[in-house]
Amino acid sequence: MLRALILASALVLPAATAYAQDDEPGRLSLSATGEVNITPDMATVQSGVVTEAPSASEALNANSQAMNGVFAALDRAGIARQDVQTSNLQINPVWSNYSEGGERRITGYQATNTVTARVDELDSLGATIDALVSSGANHIQGVTFGVDDDSDARRQARLNAVAELQDIAELYAGALGIELGGLLEFSESGGFRPQPVSSFARMESMDASTPVAAGQLTISVTINGVYEIAD
Template sequence: MRFFTVLMLALALATTGRAQDAAATLTVTGEAEVAAAPDMAVITVGVTSLARSAADAMDDTSVKTAEILAALAAAGIAERDLQTRALRLNPNWANRSSTPGAGPKIDGFVASNTVMVRVRDLDRLGGVLDTVLGLGANEFGGLSFGLQNPGPAQDEARRAAVAEAMRKARLYAEAAGLTLGPVLSLSEAGGARPAPMMMEAARMADAVPVAAGEVSVSAAVTMVFDIGG
């Protein structure tokens, strides 16, 4: 009986020791953000046509889209930087009749073709926008800026995030009267995001004015440290 009592006491002490060891850690997060000048823009434009027949609507949209793609290619936009994002054909419904029992009627068809364009030379961005608008693009889905090679900026943000986490860990350990030990684990989460940009109204006579601003690249890390009293 005494043997079992001693054994149970030893197991209890071992369990308590493991719990204390598991609790002797400090977890901190570090975040950082760096700004960089963009060197690439992505625009989404489209052509929408309304006609009495589905074939006429699609033909009109296809002709205008083909002209836009040809003009972009002539302006130096590579084929890999042009991508069709959506091709749609829908009936255009007439107003519902006030006659009881009368259903809606189709009075035409709407065809649309949406294209994404990647512009790698920002000096030509205004001219590209002016070209597509002048050739019949009547839908503008947005403009965003980015980096062709975000790696260096991302690495700079990562280093800054780790430095911030280390700074916080040293601060907390000092404030709590603890000894900061080695790093037990490090995990990352983060990504790039475009900064706000401005775009003025399109002008058909001149190139559309745009302001690229900056894009910010962020990184976040979580670090776990061993600590001692």
């Protein structure tokens, strides 16, 4: 069940501009935000392999062999190949510390290969991470939670925002002793507020049954309205 939260704010234009000159109608500018919290139903995991070797080709070759194990682990976890995408592939030199003469030299090369995989069964997310590490992944960059379809939640957030905008307009009109006319301008801005990414540094091993908490996501929509101030 969606749990709705409503946040609202209002901005009354300064008196010098709230009431226009030369018989132009005054304006009241307001904004309101509607939010809906929903439970994630999917996640993306960024994982991969970091290898080092004396030469670039050796580093890449070792990395490729280890990545074969990562792809095999994803296959065994039931992750479809169309839900797996390479997100980072690079080879960089490894430099020594500065010598007394202020010089550095290349001591080897580091190859990094990272893939992003979509996991639809959140109950198996921890086990999937375990399997990745056991199969050779030594770099888990992060886990991001999401929803497959947020259309219902976004619709409810819009309704919440509109209701709050109307309430705020009536509140300010009564407090200021003014009568509002029609809505002259209207705009919307929205956002998807995901859970913070769970990041892990390079790892040599990981205990089984990695605990993962999905938490909740917030769908928010902010609207802006400008009302005419009636004479």
